[in-house]
Amino acid sequence: xxxxxxxxxxxxxxxxAPSVGARMVEAQKPDLLLTQDHHMCPGCGEPIAVxxxxxxxxxxxxxxxxxxxxxxxxxxxxxxxxxxxxxxALHGRAPSVATGxxxxxxxxxxxxLQGDGDMVNEGLQEVIHTAARGERLTCxxxxxxxxxxxxxxxxxxxxxxxxxxNSLDGRDAEYHGYPVLIGDLxxxxxxxxxxxxxxxxxxxxxxxxxxxFKRAFESQLAGAGFSFVEVLTMCPTGWFIPxxxxxxxxxxxxxxxxxxxxxxxxxxxxxxxxLHAENxxxxxxxxxxxxxxxxxx
Amino acid sequence: xxxxxxxxxxxxxxxxxxxxxKGCDLCIPACPPxxxxxxxxxxxxxxxxxxxxxGCTGCAACSYVCPDFVFEVFRFDEPVLTEVPA
Amino acid sequence: xxxxxxxxxxxxxxxxEALARAAIVAGCRFFAGYPMTPxxxxxxxxxxxxxxxxxVCINAESELEAVGMAWGALATGARAATGSTGxxxxxxxxSFSEITLAELPLVVFNMARGQQDYYQATRGGGHGDYRxxxxxxQDVTEGVEHVQLAFHLADKWRNPALVYGDYLLAHTQExxxxxxxEFPDLPAKDWAVDGSLSxxxxxxxxxxxGVSKVGQRALGQEGKAQYIATKLPLMEREVRVETGFxxxxxxxxxxxxxPAKFVKYAIAQLREAGHKFGxxxxxxxxxxxxxxxxxxxxxxxxxxxGSFELSAGQMVDDVRIGAAGKVPVxxxxxxxxxxxxxxxxxxxxxxVIAARxxxxxxxxxxxxxxxxxxxxYQLQPHQAExxx
Numbered sequence: 001x002x003x004x005x006x007x008x009x010x011x012x013x014x015x016x017a018p019s020v021g022a023r024m025v026e027a028q029k030p031d032l033l034l035t036q037d038h039h040m041c042p043g044c045g046e047p048i049a050v051x052x053x054x055x056x057x058x059x060x061x062x063x064x065x066x067x068x069x070x071x072x073x074x075x076x077x078x079x080x081x082x083x084x085x086x087x088x089a090l091h092g093r094a095p096s097v098a099t100g101x102x103x104x105x106x107x108x109x110x111x112x113l114q115g116d117g118d119m120v121n122e123g124l125q126e127v128i129h130t131a132a133r134g135e136r137l138t139c140x141x142x143x144x145x146x147x148x149x150x151x152x153x154x155x156x157x158x159x160x161x162x163x164x165x166n167s168l169d170g171r172d173a174e175y176h177g178y179p180v181l182i183g184d185l186x187x188x189x190x191x192x193x194x195x196x197x198x199x200x201x202x203x204x205x206x207x208x209x210x211x212x213f214k215r216a217f218e219s220q221l222a223g224a225g226f227s228f229v230e231v232l233t234m235c236p237t238g239w240f241i242p243x244x245x246x247x248x249x250x251x252x253x254x255x256x257x258x259x260x261x262x263x264x265x266x267x268x269x270x271x272x273x274x275l276h277a278e279n280x281x282x283x284x285x286x287x288x289x290x291x292x293x294x295x296x297x
Numbered sequence: 298x299x300x301x302x303x304x305x306x307x308x309x310x311x312x313x314x315x316x317x318x319k320g321c322d323l324c325i326p327a328c329p330p331x332x333x334x335x336x337x338x339x340x341x342x343x344x345x346x347x348x349x350x351x352g353c354t355g356c357a358a359c360s361y362v363c364p365d366f367v368f369e370v371f372r373f374d375e376p377v378l379t380e381v382p383a
Numbered sequence: 384x385x386x387x388x389x390x391x392x393x394x395x396x397x398x399x400e401a402l403a404r405a406a407i408v409a410g411c412r413f414f415a416g417y418p419m420t421p422x423x424x425x426x427x428x429x430x431x432x433x434x435x436x437x438x439v440c441i442n443a444e445s446e447l448e449a450v451g452m453a454w455g456a457l458a459t460g461a462r463a464a465t466g467s468t469g470x471x472x473x474x475x476x477x478s479f480s481e482i483t484l485a486e487l488p489l490v491v492f493n494m495a496r497g498q499q500d501y502y503q504a505t506r507g508g509g510h511g512d513y514r515x516x517x518x519x520x521q522d523v524t525e526g527v528e529h530v531q532l533a534f535h536l537a538d539k540w541r542n543p544a545l546v547y548g549d550y551l552l553a554h555t556q557e558x559x560x561x562x563x564x565e566f567p568d569l570p571a572k573d574w575a576v577d578g579s580l581s582x583x584x585x586x587x588x589x590x591x592x593g594v595s596k597v598g599q600r601a602l603g604q605e606g607k608a609q610y611i612a613t614k615l616p617l618m619e620r621e622v623r624v625e626t627g628f629x630x631x632x633x634x635x636x637x638x639x640x641x642p643a644k645f646v647k648y649a650i651a652q653l654r655e656a657g658h659k660f661g662x663x664x665x666x667x668x669x670x671x672x673x674x675x676x677x678x679x680x681x682x683x684x685x686x687x688x689g690s691f692e693l694s695a696g697q698m699v700d701d702v703r704i705g706a707a708g709k710v711p712v713x714x715x716x717x718x719x720x721x722x723x724x725x726x727x728x729x730x731x732x733x734x735v736i737a738a739r740x741x742x743x744x745x746x747x748x749x750x751x752x753x754x755x756x757x758x759x760y761q762l763q764p765h766q767a768e769x770x771x
Contacts, residue, residue: 005331006334007331007332007333007334007350007351007352008305008350008351008381008382009305009350009351009352009379009381010350010351010379010381011348011349011350012307012310012348012349012350012351014310014311014312014313014348014349015312015313015315016312017312017369017371018310018371018373020373020374020375020377021373021374021375022309022310022371022372022373022374023371023372023374024369024370024371025309025355025357025370025371025372026357026360026368026369026370027369028312028314028366028367028368028369029366031582032581032582033366034584034596034597034598035597036314036317036365036366037317038365040364041319042319042320042321042344042364043319043321043322043323043364044364045364046364047364047365047366048361048362048363048364051366058582063581063582064578064579064581064582065578065579065581066578066581066582067576067577067578067581069455076592077594079588079590079592079594080588080594080595080596080597080601081596081597082586083581083582083583083584083586083596084578084581084582084586085576085577085578085579085580085581085586085587085588086576086586086587086588086589086590086596087454087455087458087576087588087589087590088485088588088589088590088591088592089451089454090451090477090478090481090591093447093448093451093454093478095451096443096447096448096449096450096451096452096454096455097451097452097454097455097458098455099441099448099451099452099455100413100415100451100452100453100454100455100456100457100458100459100463101455101456101458101459101576102455103413103439103441103452103455103456104412104413104439104455104456104459104461105459105577105578108577108578109578125444125445125447125448126444126447126448126451129444129448200362202327202358202362203327203356203357203358203359203361203362206361206362207361236321243320243321243322243323244321244322244323244325244326246321246323247323287329290329290356290358291329292354293308293309293354293355293356294354294355294356294357294372295356295357295358295361
């Protein structure tokens with residue numbers, strides 16, 4: 001995918017839409033984003049994920065029933081820029097708030113937007129019980145393995161060896177214990193109908209993640225039960241690395257432990273071996289498609 | 298003696314919202330034909346930004362990986378040809 | 384309202400059920416709670432009654448989730464409530480503060496273990512500047528009225544309202560017919576979210592934070608706090624109080640809730656024997672009826688005020704503020720529950736109360752609260768001198 005040869009030729013004019021016949025295949029920003037401006041750091045994976053689920057809501061024609069419930073983290077600022085009716089919850093508390101919303105408005109498309117510190121530290125009980133109860137809503141987890149907003153501290157999903165502000169020598173199993181693989185945990189619960197873990201480390205992963213959002217929302221709209229999409233996102237600031245190294249670092253650390261893939265589909269939990277094999281195959285598929293000129297069908 | 302040239306076909310193109318780029322570099326390795334490279338100039342925030350060279354396929358991978366909504370992606374009705382030194 | 388209905392329309396029911404039914408006639412369609420004595424039966428009745436009314440009752444996995452679920456239901460514009468006893472409400476405090484900032488009309492039931500949650504209810508165990516309107520019914524009949532009033536006041540001010548009950552209120556059975564009270568009209572809840580404005584550029588946010596949607600005016604954190612701080616004094620007009628015999632009283636007793644009913648009974652007996660007692664019964668604990676206490680303290684014959692509470696003395700602070708030094712204020716209550724800590728204490732007895740009232744009135748030594756003679760803390764030698 002990466003090229004070692006510098007591009008040749010003149011720098012092209014990219015300041016305006018082309019003057020010769022062309023059709024737009026990808027808009028600059030999703031319809032449901034009021035502004036492209038945000039204060040996320042350079043190289044942050046969160047806006048990449050946010051774009052995907054917002055576009056999915058539009059594609060599913062579910063805009064007029066979409067209600068978001070946001071947790072507290074860097075992504076909280078999207079509460080103001082997402083053009084959806086929204087309830088702001090406290091750190092960890094979005095699943096219970098979303099439960100109240102969905103029970104009163106069963107036809108709404110209700111989703112939570114939470115980080116790993118929010119969901120897996122503070123709010124672990126909330127998300128597990130909401131899944132166990134089979135509440136027909138979709139919890140979305142942006143997992144970067146750190147508390148980004150407060151400066152890069154260890155969370156329940158940080159992996160062994162990961163350096164954070166309060167595990168400077170790397171997370172040590174003996175002292176800090178082991179990470180919680182929240183997607184896998186949730187998949188075990190009977191009330192969970194669709195559970196998937198995506199990632200935004202490259203274009204192919206982003207495209208796969210969009211499909212996960214689609215299947216999760218479809219499952220909610222069909223009344224199937226609890227749906228869950230975890231997305232591994234880069235946090236170069238919280239990981240203390242240069243931005244271009246974000247995707248690679250993520251694949252080598254979080255990605256090795258929190259395995260990408262559809263963890264539970266139609267009530268069936270998939271094995272780690274199945275997921276690994278699928279990831280290899282899908283990456284190859286996507287590389288071929290991109291080389292041929294696109295992921296669009 | 299005339300310089301040798303070759304033709305590069307561009308099946309697509311992008312607009313780049315230079316002033317919103319935060320210089321993260323993620324689009325560079327994401328581009329399959331490798332036709333993006335970071336500028337030497339900087340935008341008003343002080344970040345370098347991507348510049349487009351001939352050969353874009355309109356695959357939108359750059360748009361997929363960009364955290365700052367910098368790219369709008371187009372597919373030409375007819376490929377645009379650019380002559381470059383061989 | 385409830386006892387004037389023909390007896391054939393009245394049904395014998397415990398207070399917990401009456402409160403739940405009152406909430407339902409007030410339009411409450413969502414309740415979430417967690418079992419805890421003596422509140423548990425309130426949850427049971429909601430669980431049984433709400434579904435038939437098209438409502439939802441959820442057994443939350445903890446009190447923290449219960450208030451969260453109510454939060455979500457409120458955000459959709461529904462009338463929603465939660466409750467517990469004091470300990471459970473302790474868990475909900477962060478959410479109480481933030482729900483107040485989000486201007487959501489939550490109704491909270493505290494079936495308290497005694498009266499020692501007064502500070503929690505009126506000062507707030509949560510962070511920041513906020514107040515909840517607190518109603519303290521003296522019996523089930525008043526409880527039915529207060530529950531409906533709570534839903535109205537909560538919507539009127541977009542501020543939580545708490546109904547302060549106790550074991551007696553929850554478990555006393557009375558013959559009742561739950562009549563729906565009429566209240567003035569209130570504005571429509573166009574701030575509530577239902578998805579209909581998503582994608583229009585005018586989508587809504589229900590939030591405790593000072594931020595808002597892009598393009599709409601944001602108060603900022605300081606602005607939001609100032610906004611709520613300036614709202615609080617405006618709610619003080621909702622103060623409610625009952626007073627009696629203040630014209631000729633020499634000793635004024637201040638008491639709230641079920642114990643107040645006992646106090647009034649004791650005072651009636653003592654007055655018949657010629658002792659000049661009067662009383663002030665706060666009906667709203669917040670806003671506290673400072674003016675009524677000040678007026679009572681200014682009575683030409685008044686010599687002293689006693690604050691009778693089942694606690695170590697919490698409301699007495701507010702009584703002292705109201706009296707403003709005009710006459711001495713003495714705390715004449717004490718911690719008194721049953722052995723389990725949940726229920727009715729030994730001093731909740733007209734004879735016992737009358738003895739305490741008379742001791743105050745005649746400036747004699749107060750009888751010992753049952754239990755204090757053996758359970759009182761003994762000062763230890765290393766504690767005798769203050770540390771400087």
